[in-house]
Amino acid sequence: MSGTLLRRTALVVGLGRRRHGDLAAENGVRAANSAVHHVNTAHPRWLFMQLAVYTSGMMSESSATAPATEQAARRPRVAVVGASGYAGGETLRLLAGHPGVEVATVTAHSSAGKRLSEVAPHIDLGHDPVLQETGVETLRGHDVVVLALPHGQSGQIAAALRAEDPDVLVLDLGADHRLESAEEWEAYYRSEHSGTWTYGMPELPLADGTRQREQLRTAREIAVPGCNATAVTLALAPLLRAELLDAGALSAVLPVGYSGAGRAAKQHLLFSEASGTAAPYAVGGTHRHIPEVLQNLRRATGREDARLGFTPVLVPMSRGILAVCTAPVAEGTTTADLLAALEHDYAGEHFVTVLPEGSAPATGQVAGANTIRLGAAVDARSGQATVISAIDNLVKGTAGAALQSMNLALGLPEATGLSRTALAP
Template sequence: MLKVAVVGASGYTGVELLRILYAHPEVAVTCVTSEQNAGKPVSAVFPTLRGRIDLVLENLEPAGISEKVDVVFTALPHKAAMEVVPTFLKMGKDVVDLSADYRLRDAETYGLWYEKHMNPELLAQAVYGLPELRRDVIREASLIANPGCYPTSTILGLAPLLKNKLIDPKSIIVDAKSGVSGAGRGAKVDNLYCEVNEGFKAYGVGGVHRHIPEIEQELSLLNGSPLAISFTPHLVPMDRGILATIYSTPLKGVTAAELVELYQACYDGEPFVRVLPEGSFPSTAQVRGSNFCDIGVTVDKRTGRIIVVSAIDNVVKGASGQAVQNMNLMCGLPETLGLDFLPIFP
């Protein structure tokens, strides 16, 4: 039985970790922290947990926590994560960090999009935790940089095309849409019910969203040389879900049937990627609450462009579910353990 800490348990990814880990047969959550709510039972912050998880939220003291657990999930804002992760590592703990702090291999890029990195020496050690791309390295890692939600859906959607050199890397446009949980649980007017409900908008228009360098880093690796994408995120009035509609220009003619076959081959055996049959496309409603990434692909015959549609639950495969998947790999457990639940519908 692994003893696990969820550091930063009063946000949406925190409570989702607790939901998933509660049903995990090889895990016992023994520590939860929240600076804001320290001293309160976690079930007072999230009454969904009432009667099942009665832990009291602690202050974030990495050394003390390390004594009590084997694995640490850090579900903190960026910066807050890199303030504590080094201590956990020094204490020999396995860490799955859900923040952005260890996702970029290049400290300078991190500095450009976020701020000066506090422990750049750890970047080489951290493994970008997308199991479909680097399962074996994850198994050996002690620090996992858990991918962002937009990057997960985008990279899985494009990997087969780039690996197989099928598209012009300069042609990629990602039009992405996210549910509101992606904006976090902070008390901001912009995220009030009445501000968000019954409206749809773009944000971060013009290539300024912080997930861009992360996506480009991984796509460039797949491509074999640097590339740049156009990426526009949008806010959908729903709790959960990301859908990315991805446009690219093939280097030579290709049919929808060939593409579907390619994707199915590429993701054959992957437990959490479902490639849809030709003519079917995903909906976030069909992955809600699950660790699946559903992908549909086709060709627009009139313009020749390839269109990939990729859907995940941003809180599960885009955050906490993927974090548990990484933990399973790191700890030598079956990859799907505790994650093989179906989407909830409706």
């Protein structure tokens, strides 16, 4: 396919997405202008698949006569492991609307043998697959494998998959591969460290002036961030980089929805126990996302001075995180300074919204969307800054971040299959 045809094809596809509101207006033009350049030639096995995505829906002389099965086979085949849980189920929901991949296999543990419609009737893949037992044999031959497993369960199966096929793209929604320090992993998770993978937070600004997305473009192993870590990191990183906050006195209190606690049947997750109450957990510096946030802040600033108090609170809503972060400000810092730092670091970021002065985000504004909304204010009397972020813990906090990272690794437009539009009420 010639570069001219590819650009024209990408333009039509991009404009069609603009009309339907699935992507930002700029993505269609960006795809047209840079489709050729963003094909991930570092991994030749993806080249043909990427061209098929850019030409999706177009009828050329060659494609008009090609069987539908042949066209579908050109898309990367995805397996989702742990599909009956909230994280795996949300990943399937988003993949169902992704034009560039094919969900080929879904697996589970206790729900193996059931049809997807029995465990996730809200998801329509166009077919109703049976959930398979999780094993290397079942996952062999896929182009992308998404692991939605509890911590400690991804390392062994991921290593086996990568040993068989170095080109397979594996995304770990669990915690096993997020931390660089084996010592910190063992202190917080009480198990053996499985190694460190490329971190799946594209918007994270780094101390060297780049963003994390550049590392994701060539990644084959991606550690998807923790949901709370996403909410706190993206709220604080720009302000610490601008030296507007006292890094040694950071605090975050996070009202979180119950889906963040998983789908397992536990007494404290019953409606009669959870309704009408707010319940702090993992208090006193014990939450496992603390070392992840501090690692992110070190990478963003190049400094080791951050100290973080971190208190999550379960509140009776199904999804959402509202991270309320506070810290002393540098003398003379104003609300306008905070907002300017956020806007500077997130300029052009499709899934980040910095609210104007006087506005604060709410979880209802991001439900179902792959967005983070940020607000900030300075209390001049106390000398404290308050920075608030809102995300959907299952989308921007988990499955949406996975798709964003997957798109980058496959050389696809980053926002493919993702939306900034939330559900309301």
